[in-house]
Amino acid sequence: MIIQKSFKYELRLTSSQEEACCQIAGACRFVWNKSLALKKEAWEKDKKNIHRFELDRFLTEWKNELDWLSFPPSQSLQQVNKDLDVAFKNFFRRLKEKKEDPGFPKFKKKGRNDSFRIPQGVCLADQLSKKVGVVKVPKLGKFFFTKTREIEGSIKHATISRMCDGWYISFNCKVEIIDPKKEKELIVGIDRGVKRFVMCSDGKEIKGVSPFKRNSKKLARFQKELSKKKKFSSNWGKIKIKIKTIHLHIRNIRKDFLHKASSQIANSHSIIVMEKLQTKNMTKSAKGTIDNPGKNVTAKRGLNRSILDQGWYMFQQFVEYKMLWTGGRVVYVNPRYTSQRCSVCGHTSKENRKTQTFFCCLSCMHKENADLNAAKNILAEGHSVLACGVEALASAMKQELQARRPSTV
Ligand SMILES: [Zn+2]
Numbered sequence: 417m418i419i420q421k422s423f424k425y426e427l428r429l430t431s432s433q434e435e436a437c438c439q440i441a442g443a444c445r446f447v448w449n450k451s452l453a454l455k456k457e458a459w460e461k462d463k464k465n466i467h468r469f470e471l472d473r474f475l476t477e478w479k480n481e482l483d484w485l486s487f488p489p490s491q492s493l494q495q496v497n498k499d500l501d502v503a504f505k506n507f508f509r510r511l512k513e514k515k516e517d518p519g520f521p522k523f524k525k526k527g528r529n530d531s532f533r534i535p536q537g538v539c540l541a542d543q544l545s546k547k548v549g550v551v552k553v554p555k556l557g558k559f560f561f562t563k564t565r566e567i568e569g570s571i572k573h574a575t576i577s578r579m580c581d582g583w584y585i586s587f588n589c590k591v592e593i594i595d596p597k598k599e600k601e602l603i604v605g606i607d608r609g610v611k612r613f614v615m616c617s618d619g620k621e622i623k624g625v626s627p628f629k630r631n632s633k634k635l636a637r638f639q640k641e642l643s644k645k646k647k648f649s650s651n652w653g654k655i656k657i658k659i660k661t662i663h664l665h666i667r668n669i670r671k672d673f674l675h676k677a678s679s680q681i682a683n684s685h686s687i688i689v690m691e692k693l694q695t696k697n698m699t700k701s702a703k704g705t706i707d708n709p710g711k712n713v714t715a716k717r718g719l720n721r722s723i724l725d726q727g728w729y730m731f732q733q734f735v736e737y738k739m740l741w742t743g744g745r746v747v748y749v750n751p752r753y754t755s756q757r758c759s760v761c762g763h764t765s766k767e768n769r770k771t772q773t774f775f776c777c778l779s780c781m782h783k784e785n786a787d788l789n790a791a792k793n794i795l796a797e798g799h800s801v802l803a804c805g806v807e808a809l810a811s812a813m814k815q816e817l818q819a820r821r822p823s824t825v
Contacts, residue, residue: 417595419741421568424586425549425561427576436556437576437583440488441530447475447485447496449523455504456520465504468497488532489555495533531577538574538587540567551585561585580660593741603687605795607754607787608728611773613677615787617795622677627669631662638662670727678734686744688735689798691751749797758782759792 429437451471458464472494479485485493503521510518537554544550549563551574569591576585605617613624638659645652681688739746757764763779770776775786 417741418590418592420572420588421591422586422588423565423567424584425563427583427585428548428560428562429583433556433559434583436487437532437578438530439484440492440532441576441578442526443485443488444492444496444532445524445526445530447478447493448500450474450478451497451500452521452523455500465508468501471497471500489534491535492532495535499533529577531575533573533575535573538571540571559585580657580664595743601687602685603689603795603798604681604685605689605791605793605798606681607791607794608691608731609787612787613731614681615785615791616681617788617791619788621787622680625669625673627666631666635659635662671730674727674731674734678731678738682735682738682742682744687747687798687802688739688744689747689749689794689801690732690735691754691794692748747798747801749794749801754793754797755786755790757793759784759789759796 451466451474454471454474455466458466475493475497500521507518507520534553539552541550541552541558543563544560547563549561549567551559551561553559553574553576567587567589569589571587571589574585574587576583578584607615607617609615611624612621614622638655642652642655642659645655736746753764756766756768758768758775758777758780760782761777761780763777765778768775768777769786771786773786775784775789776782
């Protein structure tokens with residue numbers, strides 16, 4: 417099986433190389449904004465889409481007019497039009513699906529997500545030392561990077577991007593893995609919680625990290641300082657960088673944790689049963705709509721923040737692809753009643769769960785940790801999904817949706 421994997425490293429640029437990267441990223445941003453403006457106009461005027469080949473022709477014109485636009489590798493600029501094409505395809509798809517916010521592609525601002533892609537011709541040269549890798553970039557020459565781990569497979573393309581603490585290169589590689597097969601069938605149900613990140617049906621648990629919570633005081637302090645400074649002054653800029661660095665730090669901790677947690681679960685099981693959680697909908701619901709304003713907005717917001725904080729959605733994605741790589745599979749079940757049902761006798765009632773942490777069945781008096789009880793229910797649901805196929809789940813979900821839909825008078 418061939419999979420795509422990316423490997424990201426910090427670049428060690430000379431000042432002239434850094435300047436070149438800034439220029440290319442700026443040129444890419446320029447092309448993005450110019451092309452987007454054209455596409456936006458065509459769309460707003462007559463709901464038309466300009467194809468990227470047409471945009472590439474405009475690009476040639478712009479290059480003739482502007483000298484500095486001929487410095488970046490042509491392919492990097494053409495790549496921008498390709499990316500824009502994808503952004504519009506996604507927009508049209510969401511429009512077709514009648515999504516609340518189809519997300520029209522946005523203009524890019526200087527200093528935010530500066531990056532460019534080198535679609536072809538990137539290759540590695542002999543390493544300078546054990547820790548310093550060398551990459552040859554067409555038109556730009558040799559770049560050094562801090563090699564923190566080995567690159568696997570063959571490089572397809574590379575992306576150079578700026579984070580608040582420097583420039584990075586990410587290699588996208590084609591990696592061949594031996595068709596995996598798990599040695600034994602091991603199925604587990606997992607319940608995702610706020611207090612405990614994951615509770616497994618076999619009683620194992622993974623505690624979460626809340627990097628945002630841990631850094632929130634520091635962030636608030638800098639944000640307050642920032643508000644006192646004159647906008648765009650040099651001191652304002654310094655604090656802004658500090659804030660960005662904290663955000664990056666938070667992101668890194670979270671990602672690292674999610675990788676470890678997902679590997680731990682994926683490596684030791686062949687089937688993982690999870691609830692299908694719509695994290696996006698959950699985070700949206702706190703505010704409610706104008707007709708139906710949300711209750712307990714602050715409390716829900718707190719919960720929502722910790723959901724986002726722990727990155728369940730990312731976790732779900734990590735588990736999914738890691739299971740694919742290791743030959744396992746993920747089964748999703750309907751989250752209905754999993755926290756209210758007794759895992760021993762099946763009695764389902766809100767009253768069974770008097771507190772967030774404790775479950776006590778009113779019918780058979782079974783007492784258990786509430787998350788563990790839920791994980792066992794999820795596992796049981798998983799077994800029935802596997803036994804009767806996916807169709808059963810789909811129809812159950814449909815019924816549930818229809819039941820929830822308010823009747824129109
Ligand atoms: Zn019971």
